[in-house]
Amino acid sequence: MDIILVGGGGHCRSVIDILEASGAYRIFGVLDLPAKGGTGILGYPVIGCDDDIPRLIREGQFRFLITLGQIKSPARRIALFQIIKDHGGCLPSIVSPLARVSRHAVVGEGTIVMHGALINAGARVGCNCIVNSRALVEHDVSVGDHCHLSTACVVNGAVQIGEGTFVGSGAVARENLEIGSGCIIGAGALVRKSLPPNSIYIGGGNGR
Structure with missing residues (x-):
């Protein structure tokens, strides 16, 4: 089952290690800042940015996981979660x-x-x-x-x-x-x- 990671910083790297260890999902790619398009994170491609979430939900049977970290405010993680939910996306635990x-x-x-x-x-x-x-x-x-x-x-x-x-x-x-x-x-x-x-x-x- 394919999963897309939303956020490509340090927390994303830790999450990748967990997903690789569990083997439950195949990492399809990472969504990050537009400037990082075409680069890779621990060998996984950056396939777009947050704006691509609605399109990716429409086009494929992907799961999503928010891999943006949270130090003080959760506002951006909440906004991304709501975007995914509003467009019918699935976020597994x-x-x-x-x-x-x-x-x-x-x-x-x-x-x-x-x-x-x-x-x-x-x-x-x-x-x-x-x-x-x-x-x-x-x-x-x-x-x-x-x-x-x-x-x-x-x-x-x-x-x-x-x-x-x-x-x-x-x-x-x-x-x-x-x-x-x-x-x-x-x-x-x-x-x-x-x-x-x-x-x-x-x-x-x-x-x-």
């Missing part, structure tokens, strides 16, 4: 063969679970999320759509995370917290309290 997702967990469409990540029983991860390398999502956690759980972060049991939130590398969220939508949690932060929507939390009690 992708799980690395080196990750572990409980059969009692749910992973939404367009979400990727990367090498070494663990999603435990009762957890629910929304659509178009990145669960990055070695991230831990413990039992009964709920993660909204369009979130990025960065490398080696820990989301402890029953935490609720709203959509569009970014959790930095190595951050730890204590159990039973509610983290609102649109939050940014810095790398290495220890989150001991619930956070309202659109909070910026860098740890040490600092939040705004």
Whole structure:
């Protein structure tokens, strides 16, 4: 089954490694900036740009995966997800063969679970999320759509995370917290309290 990757930066390279390891999809090509047309990313051709999504959906039985990274704002990933959905495209969930997702967990469409990540029983991860390398999502956690759980972060049991939130590398969220939508949690932060929507939390009690 052919898949097209949307976004050709560093995150795309990591996703390519996962797809090659899993063998579930054949990478047909990458959509990137127009200036990169005709070049290659780890041996896969850049076949167009974002504007080509509607045409590619009409012309072929392709699957799509958004491989644009998310550091602060999820806005561009959300826009691309919506374009694909509006034109009838299919976005599968992708799980690395080196990750572990409980059969009692749910992973939404367009979400990727990367090498070494663990999603435990009762957890629910929304659509178009990145669960990055070695991230831990413990039992009964709920993660909204369009979130990025960065490398080696820990989301402890029953935490609720709203959509569009970014959790930095190595951050730890204590159990039973509610983290609102649109939050940014810095790398290495220890989150001991619930956070309202659109909070910026860098740890040490600092939040705004």
